Amino acid sequence: MTNCIEAVFLATTQQELAEQYDKWATSYENDLEGHGGPSEAVEQFSLYVPETARILDAGCGTGIVGQLLAEQGYKNLEGLDLSTGMLEEARKKNCYTTFYQQALGEPLAIPDASFDAIVIVGVFVMAHVRSHAFDELIRITKPGGHIIFTLRPEFYANTDFKAKMDALQADGLWTLINVTAPFHGRFKAHPDVNLQVWVYAVNAYNK
Ligand SMILES: C[S@@+](CC[C@H](N)C(=O)[O-])C[C@H]1O[C@@H](n2cnc3c(N)ncnc32)[C@H](O)[C@@H]1O
Numbered sequence: 001m002t003n004c005i006e007a008v009f010l011a012t013t014q015q016e017l018a019e020q021y022d023k024w025a026t027s028y029e030n031d032l033e034g035h036g037g038p039s040e041a042v043e044q045f046s047l048y049v050p051e052t053a054r055i056l057d058a059g060c061g062t063g064i065v066g067q068l069l070a071e072q073g074y075k076n077l078e079g080l081d082l083s084t085g086m087l088e089e090a091r092k093k094n095c096y097t098t099f100y101q102q103a104l105g106e107p108l109a110i111p112d113a114s115f116d117a118i119v120i121v122g123v124f125v126m127a128h129v130r131s132h133a134f135d136e137l138i139r140i141t142k143p144g145g146h147i148i149f150t151l152r153p154e155f156y157a158n159t160d161f162k163a164k165m166d167a168l169q170a171d172g173l174w175t176l177i178n179v180t181a182p183f184h185g186r187f188k189a190h191p192d193v194n195l196q197v198w199v200y201a202v203n204a205y206n207k
Contacts, residue, residue: 004031005189008126014103017128018082021061025085028062036186036195037121037150042068044197045119045148048177049074053116053145056080058104058137059123063090069119070095078115080104105133113142120149125185125195127155131164138173141202147174150195153182165198174200 004024011017024031042065049055051073057066060079069077070093079090080100087099102108104123118137123129137147156162168174178199185193 021083022085025089038064041121041197044199046072048146049117056115056118058118058120060090061086063093065121066095067093104129108136110140114140117146124151131161138202145202147200174202177201
């Protein structure tokens with residue numbers, strides 16, 4: 001388990017990261033069984049997003065979050081990920097209608113205002129994607145829609161996440177709806193990791 005986690009942390013290029021996730025895909029769920037993030041994010045999600053919503057699970061991985069959302073009654077689920085191997089595992093869940101193999105943090109080939117809600121779990125946590133990815137995520141979310149994600153408290157405070165999230169609010173692009181208290185990440189190999197779930201409502205988007 002540790003080797004796969006360390007390998008994704010140590011990847012220096014996006015291609016290397018995708019290859020490491022391809023290798024990890026079939027054992028990922030077993031290795032991270034019970035990890036924090038998916039259930040807490042889905043709990044927050046279900047407070048704000050109606051069952052009829054068109055939803056993007058961004059960085060869907062093997063589809064843990066999609067499966068939990070499907071169990072809550074969400075049917076209009078689409079998944080996006082960088083890794084072919086992770087997407088193959090997500091397909092087996094039979095809970096997503098559409099898949100996108102694209103990179104968060106780069107321009108997305110998805111029209112403006114496509115989704116009612118976007119959920120991103122474990123992607124910012126692992127520091128794979130930097131805060132500028134929010135610009136595209138806001139663009140593809142409908143005004144009034146929600147963006148719900150997990151983040152480590154120290155990443156929020158010590159990287160540019162806080163400044164970026166505050167700037168998007170100051171610019172009127174989104175509004176903070178809720179942030180949970182920190183909870184334990186339950187990563188066996190990284191027992192010191194805490195997480196929070198952030199919930200934003202999108203106000204507008206840049207053309
Ligand atoms: C730790 S896993 C989280 C997966 C899933 N959301 C979960 O909670 O189990 C991180 C996922 O993000 C994907 N990923 C990493 N960088 C990405 C990027 N730039 N764009 C899209 N997906 C990315 C990886 O391929 C991997 O599937």
